[in-house]
Each structure stands twice: as C-alpha cells, then as structure tokens.
Amino acid sequence: MKIxxxxxxxxxxxxxxxxxxxxxxxxxxxxISDIEISGIETSYSKISAIDTLKxxxxxxxxxxxxxxxxxxxxxxxxxxxxxxxxxxLRYFVTKSVGTYTIYLYVKSKPNGYFKHATTSLTxxxxxxxxxxxxxxxxxxxxxxxxxxxxGRMVSxxxxxxxxxxxxxxxxxxxxxxxxQFVDPVLLTKVNAHCLGIVTYDKKVNVLRxxxxxxxxxxxxxxxxxxxxxxxxxxxxxxxxxxxxxxxGTFPSNVSSxxxxxxxxPVGVPGGSDYWAVSPSLAGMVYWDxxxxxxLWNNYNGQANVMTDLVHPTTNLNYECLFMGxxxxxxxxxxxxxxxxxxxxxxxxxxxSMSAPPKVNKVVEIAGASKMHGATLFATNQYTADxxxxxxxxxxxxxxxxxxxxxxxxxxxLPANETITFLSxxxxxxxxxxxxxxxIGTYLNGTYKLYMYIMIGGKPNGSPVRTTSGTGxxxxxxxxxxxxxxxxxxxxxxxxx
Numbered sequence: 345m346k347i348x349x350x351x352x353x354x355x356x357x358x359x360x361x362x363x364x365x366x367x368x369x370x371x372x373x374x375x376i377s378d379i380e381i382s383g384i385e386t387s388y389s390k391i392s393a394i395d396t397l398k399x400x401x402x403x404x405x406x407x408x409x410x411x412x413x414x415x416x417x418x419x420x421x422x423x424x425x426x427x428x429x430x431x432x433l434r435y436f437v438t439k440s441v442g443t444y445t446i447y448l449y450v451k452s453k454p455n456g457y458f459k460h461a462t463t464s465l466t467x468x469x470x471x472x473x474x475x476x477x478x479x480x481x482x483x484x485x486x487x488x489x490x491x492x493x494x495g496r497m498v499s500x501x502x503x504x505x506x507x508x509x510x511x512x513x514x515x516x517x518x519x520x521x522x523x524q525f526v527d528p529v530l531l532t533k534v535n536a537h538c539l540g541i542v543t544y545d546k547k548v549n550v551l552r553x554x555x556x557x558x559x560x561x562x563x564x565x566x567x568x569x570x571x572x573x574x575x576x577x578x579x580x581x582x583x584x585x586x587x588x589x590x591x592g593t594f595p596s597n598v599s600s601x602x603x604x605x606x607x608x609p610v611g612v613p614g615g616s617d618y619w620a621v622s623p624s625l626a627g628m629v630y631w632d633x634x635x636x637x638x639l640w641n642n643y644n645g646q647a648n649v650m651t652d653l654v655h656p657t658t659n660l661n662y663e664c665l666f667m668g669x670x671x672x673x674x675x676x677x678x679x680x681x682x683x684x685x686x687x688x689x690x691x692x693x694x695x696s697m698s699a700p701p702k703v704n705k706v707v708e709i710a711g712a713s714k715m716h717g718a719t720l721f722a723t724n725q726y727t728a729d730x731x732x733x734x735x736x737x738x739x740x741x742x743x744x745x746x747x748x749x750x751x752x753x754x755x756x757l758p759a760n761e762t763i764t765f766l767s768x769x770x771x772x773x774x775x776x777x778x779x780x781x782x783i784g785t786y787l788n789g790t791y792k793l794y795m796y797i798m799i800g801g802k803p804n805g806s807p808v809r810t811t812s813g814t815g816x817x818x819x820x821x822x823x824x825x826x827x828x829x830x831x832x833x834x835x836x837x838x839x840x
Contacts, residue, residue, distance in 0.1 A: 540578025728801025
C-alpha cells in the first residue's frame with residue numbers, strides 16, 4: 345500500500361507541474377520563398393564534337409537575382425562533371441555516345457536555399473541516328489548516305505570512312521541493334537548498334553554505327569568460314585541479330601556479350617531476298633529459292649519448314665516475286681513457273697509466338713491486274729491492309745481485303761523520275777515518331793527521296809521530308825538510339 349500511495353502522489357506532482365507550464369513560444373513563422381525553374385525540355389539530342397547544347401532556363405523567385413548556378417552532367421555510372429556555372433548553359437558536347445542526365449542547381453546566396461531541375465541528353469555522332477540510304481553509285485558499286493533528323497546530309501559514307509565503296513551492286517542493308525563483338529581497340533566484349541550491308545558480289549560489311557569502324561567482313565564473321573555461302577540479309581529480331589543466307593539463319597543474342605562471330609546455322613538451310621517479319625510470331629517468314637518452299641524462324645532464330653494441311657508450302661512450282669507483312673499477316677506474291685500469266689497471293693497468318701505460321705488463304709490475281717509486269721512491291725505494315733506496287737512507273741495499291749486495286753496518287757512526285765524504291769518506313773520506338781510512305785526516284789545520276797504522311801495507307805498531301813544525292817536508291821532504314829529486344833513483341837515498330 346505504501347508503494348501504491350507513493351506512485352499516486354508522484355503522478356499528481358507531475359500533472360500539477362505540467363499544468364502550470366506556460367507556452368511562451370513565438371509562432372509567427374516567416375514564409376520561405378520557393379525557387380521555380382522552367383524553360384528546360386525533358387530531353388535533348390546532340391552530336392558529339394559538333395553540336396552545342398544551349399539551355400536558357402527561366403528562374404522565378406522572391407529572392408531577386410542573387411543566385412549561384414551549377415550545371416552537372418552524370419553518366420550511367422553516376423560519375424559527374426560540371427559543365428557550366430552560368431544561368432544559361434552553353435555546352436559544346438564532347439561526351440561519348442550514350443544517354444546522360446543533366447542537373448541544374450540554383451542556390452540563393454543570401455540564405456543558402458537551393459532548388460534543382462533535371463533533363464536528359466542523348467549523345468550521338470554523325471552516324472548514330474537518322475535515315476540511312478543504301479545506294480548504287482555510277483560504277484555499279486555500293487555506298488550509302490545518311491539523312492540526319494535536322495535535314496543535313498552525310499554523303500558517300502563508305503568511300504569516305506573505309507577508303508572505297510563496297511564491290512558489287514547493293515543487295516540489302518539491315519540494322520543490327522545491340523550487336524555483340526570485340527572492340528578492335530579496347531579488345532573487350534561490347535554491344536553496339538551496327539549496320540549490316542550485303543552486295544550481289546557476296547561482299548559483306550558489318551560496321552559500328554557510332555564511328556563506322558569495320559567490325560566484320562564476310563570471311564571474318566564466322567568461327568569457321570561457310571563455303572559457298574550466299575549472303576542475303578541482316579536484321580534484328582526479338583532476342584537476336586539474324587544473318588540470313590542460303591545456308592539458313594545464323595542468330596546471335598542481343599542480351600549477352602560475346603565475340604559476335606557466327607557458328608553454324610540454326611535449323612534447316614535455305615533462304616532468299618524475300619522475307620517478312622511477323623510481330624505476332626516474333627520471327628520471320630521467308631522463301632527458300634533453292635527448294636521452292638516457305639520457311640520460318642521463331643523468336644530464337646531457329647529455322648523451320650512451314651507446313652499446312654490445306655495449301656501446299658513445299659516443292660512449289662512458283663517463283664517468289666515479293667514478300668511483306670501487314671501486322672501479323674505475311675503476304676507472298678508468287679508466279680507460276682508453268683504459266684507466267686498466273687499470279688497467286690499467299691496470305692500467311694500467325695496466332696502467337698509459340699504457334700507455327702499457317703496459310704490462311706490463297707488468292708488468284710486477276711489477269712487484268714496491274715500486278716502483272718509490276719517492278720516494285722511493298723506492304724503498308726500497320727495502318728492499312730494494302731499492297732503497294734509500281735507498273736510502268738505508276739503507283740498502284742491492291743486492297744487485300746476486297747481484292748481490288750486502284751491507282752495511287754502521290755503529290756509532287758515528278759513523272760519524269762523513275763521510281764526505284766517503295767516502302768512503308770516507320771519508327772515508333774521513341775522520338776522522332778514517324779510512319780511514312782517512302783518513295784525513291786532516279787534521274788540522270790541523281791536520286792530523290794520523298795516521305796509522305798499517310799491517311800488510310802494513302803499519301804496525304806505533299807511529302808513532309810525530301811532529300812537527294814548521287815546514285816540510285818536500293819533501300820532506306822532509320823537508325824535510332826533507343827531499342828530493346830522486347831520492342832518488337834510489345835508492339836513498338838521500327839523498319840529493319
């Protein structure tokens with residue numbers, strides 16, 4: 345009881361003492377002004393050793409103009425460099441190719457209060473971003489030009505960087521995103537965006553896009569050289585860069601580092617210049633010109649013979665004239681070897697990455713169709729189920745849903761220029777987003793390139809981008825700086 349009484353008395357003592365305390369604090373707070381930073385874009389893209397990054401931020405505050413400024417650039421390893429101490433940034437870009445984060449720190453000198461803002465900077469070289477144009481020069485050899493996003497042209501790249509053009513007429517060009525190889529200077533395994541170029545003389549160049557360093561030629565790109573190998577095409581699939589030849593498909597993983605050299609083809613042999621990528625398959629369907637059959641490869645690059653219980657797909661008495669895709673559908677136009685006036689259009693569909701492609705239907709092309717005698721073909725790949733083609737230097741399109749065709753009008757396309765290239769070029773992985781009907785022409789040793797915005801698959805108005813150069817266009821591809829191996833199956837689009 346004595347202990348309990350002592351605790352009760354102690355409680356009352358503390359309570360009475362607390363009750364008598366008078367709060368004499370000063371609660372008249374002084375409002376601290378904020379520093380507002382605006383006028384900075386979310387991202388910038390510049391070319392190293394050529395461009396100057398200019399940013400003029402707007403600083404708003406009640407502190408007046410008594411500030412300290414510091415611009416800091418961070419790389420992927422969070423290593424920092426100070427690139428400016430004035431309000432307006434004028435930074436001559438010297439960083440290597442890559443993506444960086446830039447911080448602007450603004451500090452009030454009187455009270456030390458500070459605020460920061462961020463943006464990103466993508467650094468490239470003249471060669472890391474833009475529309476690459478594969479062309480045939482006046483001597484019948486292969487070179488390429490580059491149309492930059494700002495309209496500047498870089499001409500005759502192979503001649504100026506390799507010392508000569510590539511022998512033979514151009515056959516194909518492909519973008520190899522995240523290609524694995526051994527850096528020839530550092531001797532370390534790296535991944536970098538590359539260009540794969542093939543000529544009809546069986547010449548091959550694999551070039552690092554950032555600086556046009558030659559990484560592989562036809563003989564050096566194999567662990568063991570493939571005898572009688574006929575090169576057709578380089579391209580990027582879901583998880584692999586793929587080289588296609590008459591020997592088959594040679595994949596190399598884009599998610600791992602290695603020498604990048606190719607071993608043996610994966611799956612069955614065969615190939616040709618006629619192929620199409622199916623996003624739903626995450627692989628490609630292509631024609632085997634040796635055995636006259638359809639082949640396909642899956643997302644790992646393994647080649648398989650296409651089979652169908654209703655429509656024949658092997659040992660066909662056909663010559664392939666064209667192959668292209670509309671979304672998950674692959675179209676193949678074939679000419680009967682026994683009857684040259686007979687054309688058939690195979691419609692090949694794929695339902696998923698794990699399901700093999702099947703023939704949905706085979707359509708007989710009418711004898712009066714302008715497809716007979718056509719010289720160029722292309723599909724609209726995402727916005728309209730149509731096939732473009734050129735007959736007697738005029739544009740047409742075939743409605744693959746209703747099986748009818750129409751003449752196609754492209755504004756400001758001169759009639760005296762010969763159409764040598766026709767394709768739907770697009771890049772929607774990142775900025776700049778575009779989806780163009782692209783037409784290349786030739787006249788008197790000069791090519792011109794016209795890019796049209798489309799509505800319903802048809803060109804709308806005048807071309808939004810044009811350029812010209814010497815030679816004759818074979819094909820064009822846009823090389824961007826942003827790509828992951830899942831872009832294909834996630835519905836993001838880029839022209840290979």
